[in-house]
Amino acid sequence: MEFFETWKNQESGIIELQNSLKQLYGSKYQMNSRELCAWKSMLRHMGCIEITPHDKDQSEFEFWTRSLNSDKDRETLQNLYNFSFLQPIPNHFCNQTKIFWNCIQESLNANKRGQNGRRRILSIVANQFTYDDIKKNLNITSSDTINEARRYARLYGPGAECIEKPVFTRSKISQERLDQVQQFLNDKNNVVMSSYKTEAKTGIPVKYLKDTKEALWKKFSYQFSDGIKRTSFLTFLRGKQYVYREDLGGLCSICSHIPITLHDELDEYIDHLLYYLAHQTRKVYLNFQFNANLLELDENGALIVVDYKMKILPKSARETKEQFFGKKGWTLHSVLVYTRKKDSFELDIQAHDHWSDDPRQDAFFTASSLHAVIESMEKKPKWVTIISDNGGHYHNSDLMMTLRYWPDWYGIWPKKWIFLEPGEAKTTIDSHPAQIAHAINRHVKLGFDISSGNDIETAISGICGTSISHLELDRKKGTNAKNKLPGISNWFEWSWPITGENAGCIRARDIPNLGAWTNFLQKDLEKLQLKIIEKPNPNLSIPLISQNTWTVPLPNDTGIQVKKLKKEHVKEQLESRGILKEMDINKKDLVKELEIELAKETLLKLSDNNYLSNPFSNNDSCLNKSKNSIKNKKKSILDQSTQFLLWPLARGWALKSTQKYGKKGGGKRISKKVWHLLQGYFLEGNIDKSERHTAESMLSQLNKCVQNGVIDEEEVPKLETIRNWISRYASQHRQEAAMASKK
Numbered sequence: 001m002e003f004f005e006t007w008k009n010q011e012s013g014i015i016e017l018q019n020s021l022k023q024l025y026g027s028k029y030q031m032n033s034r035e036l037c038a039w040k041s042m043l044r045h046m047g048c049i050e051i052t053p054h055d056k057d058q059s060e061f062e063f064w065t066r067s068l069n070s071d072k073d074r075e076t077l078q079n080l081y082n083f084s085f086l087q088p089i090p091n092h093f094c095n096q097t098k099i100f101w102n103c104i105q106e107s108l109n110a111n112k113r114g115q116n117g118r119r120r121i122l123s124i125v126a127n128q129f130t131y132d133d134i135k136k137n138l139n140i141t142s143s144d145t146i147n148e149a150r151r152y153a154r155l156y157g158p159g160a161e162c163i164e165k166p167v168f169t170r171s172k173i174s175q176e177r178l179d180q181v182q183q184f185l186n187d188k189n190n191v192v193m194s195s196y197k198t199e200a201k202t203g204i205p206v207k208y209l210k211d212t213k214e215a216l217w218k219k220f221s222y223q224f225s226d227g228i229k230r231t232s233f234l235t236f237l238r239g240k241q242y243v244y245r246e247d248l249g250g251l252c253s254i255c256s257h258i259p260i261t262l263h264d265e266l267d268e269y270i271d272h273l274l275y276y277l278a279h280q281t282r283k284v285y286l287n288f289q290f291n292a293n294l295l296e297l298d299e300n301g302a303l304i305v306v307d308y309k310m311k312i313l314p315k316s317a318r319e320t321k322e323q324f325f326g327k328k329g330w331t332l333h334s335v336l337v338y339t340r341k342k343d344s345f346e347l348d349i350q351a352h353d354h355w356s357d358d359p360r361q362d363a364f365f366t367a368s369s370l371h372a373v374i375e376s377m378e379k380k381p382k383w384v385t386i387i388s389d390n391g392g393h394y395h396n397s398d399l400m401m402t403l404r405y406w407p408d409w410y411g412i413w414p415k416k417w418i419f420l421e422p423g424e425a426k427t428t429i430d431s432h433p434a435q436i437a438h439a440i441n442r443h444v445k446l447g448f449d450i451s452s453g454n455d456i457e458t459a460i461s462g463i464c465g466t467s468i469s470h471l472e473l474d475r476k477k478g479t480n481a482k483n484k485l486p487g488i489s490n491w492f493e494w495s496w497p498i499t500g501e502n503a504g505c506i507r508a509r510d511i512p513n514l515g516a517w518t519n520f521l522q523k524d525l526e527k528l529q530l531k532i533i534e535k536p537n538p539n540l541s542i543p544l545i546s547q548n549t550w551t552v553p554l555p556n557d558t559g560i561q562v563k564k565l566k567k568e569h570v571k572e573q574l575e576s577r578g579i580l581k582e583m584d585i586n587k588k589d590l591v592k593e594l595e596i597e598l599a600k601e602t603l604l605k606l607s608d609n610n611y612l613s614n615p616f617s618n619n620d621s622c623l624n625k626s627k628n629s630i631k632n633k634k635k636s637i638l639d640q641s642t643q644f645l646l647w648p649l650a651r652g653w654a655l656k657s658t659q660k661y662g663k664k665g666g667g668k669r670i671s672k673k674v675w676h677l678l679q680g681y682f683l684e685g686n687i688d689k690s691e692r693h694t695a696e697s698m699l700s701q702l703n704k705c706v707q708n709g710v711i712d713e714e715e716v717p718k719l720e721t722i723r724n725w726i727s728r729y730a731s732q733h734r735q736e737a738a739m740a741s742k743k
Helices: 001-008 017-025 033-045 070-082 096-110 118-122 131-138 143-156 175-185 213-223 228-235 264-296 363-376 397-409 428-445 453-460 524-530 567-576 587-608 621-636 671-687 696-707 719-742
Strands: 014-018 063-065 191-198 204-209 243-244 301-312 330-340 346-356 383-389 413-420 467-471 494-497 506-509 518-520 550-553
Touching: 001 017, 017 033, 033 204, 063 070, 096 118, 096 131, 118 524, 131 143, 131 213, 131 621, 175 213, 175 228, 213 228, 264 383, 264 587, 301 363, 330 363, 330 453, 346 397, 346 453, 363 397, 363 467, 363 719, 383 587, 397 587, 428 453, 428 587, 467 506, 494 567, 550 587, 567 587, 671 696, 671 719, 696 719
Parallel strands: 204 243, 301 383, 346 467, 383 413
Antiparallel strands: 014 063, 191 204, 301 330, 330 346, 346 550, 413 494, 494 506, 506 518
């Protein structure tokens, strides 16, 4: 009861428990935790309350009160603690923890960063404390620093000195092989030592190579078959000790350092550059043929532009990921027909879009689509000109032979077919599929789905001048024989005469309006036509025709982009031609009037030069007069003594027939014997996967067959050819296996 009497007699109701118990038991008495817990429990049952303002982990001292208003005493101590008037540990007590962390912090501040600096000091305590304790007491913000310190402690020990790793120097080439290289490079048959020149860095005499480095390597590998490899050998020849001689056949000192094979590479680069320039030249010339043929139109003819432009996939306003993949859509083939009425300066355009479930792009699909267009025309033209790119579904022997039957089938003369460069057909038809794609996307955004062909018709039916229908092909299985027209890929203009001495034959030439014709006579065509050509008979649904028409003005040769001119500039152009318009006329009417005037001027120029002629006219004198005027004009312009005297390229350099690259079937074909050998190598991998051949191993096996006399050296294909053969045969082999499993 002495403890409580003392507490009751003191003026303050607050005591510090540790000091009060020491006064009761004495300062030498060591109180265990069990006794301390008993005292705390007894105080709580008597109504005393603990009001310690700091955490238990900061200090072991605790404050208790017996006052009935304990909240007031707790708030008083809390304010003293917050303003640092009350310390968790008295000053006469020694705070060992704080002293420890201060020592570590001073050591870190006194050392630099690095292996033997701060990382080494921090490794003393890195594994003994948590990340949070170290960051809090040492003002370290990065966890990577603590992690590196722990790694340092695991490698070298806490605070131990960093052990440097020993440096090992190994020679990859044995001394015996080094002696072989020195013996070869000191041989007078391979090098010539200079009598006065030395290398500036080492002072070793310069040695002149008697042959190219590649030739020396072949000689070295033959002499020392177990020597160093090619890369190591060429490394020895680097630097300025081994150089080429400066008196190689009178060449300058610069050329003596150039590899001999460089000239062949330069020739190859020149050929590739000429191939590209020829492509660009043909592209520009062929693209101008579109407007030139539009100007040739009259009321009896039509210009047809065909293109297989897009594949339409099913679309939905809301579709899942599983619905997006694995779609099977519909093909869309577009045919634009340009016609011109008599004495009109505008062209009528009718777009025939055929969607089909048939995914094959071939001559039969194109012929069926053109058949559907011709049969749907109310007024059939007497002649047509066709323009397309030179894709395989247009530029093929089957289609060229099919068109010679058009006069008998439809009563239409196919005047000519002009092929444009691949991917460069920048005509009006390029804008038509863009309109279709925009219409389909708009249809989907409005909440509709593209799930059938009828949805396609509904989506694009509003495009001006468009007729959309379903084309179902009537394919028949025939023989595997193919029609042939040798050299077909070289010719960009084709014609089918119906009158004169060339009637019934097929004519072709390199470029439209230039060059000599190549004639395929009827007797030649009977040998080249290996399969029967029948008139297409596709099933065509009732077309959905747009109510709006599509008209464009005739092109002109002025180069003026009328629609991009401002209204004031359009009026200036009209006034310069003696046409005055009132101020209140809108720009659209002014633009139309100017386009008509420009078209009239262009047609007038052509008629003055006798350029246009009617193919159905019997006025041969007019035609001969036109030809003579053109010939005389060419003679006055194409004067070899003045115009082409300094032209560096040969005549006809841009023609496809003279090109070295980009020809169809221009490469060497794999012979049947080599094909069977490659098939055997491929099938060996199916028996044992460890014996699978790569393209490189197949090539080495073929070279062994050459040494054994099985095949000739000329029959060995290139490595890239073998790789392409592997990919094609693997696909064919999988297809055959799938067909066999179905049976």
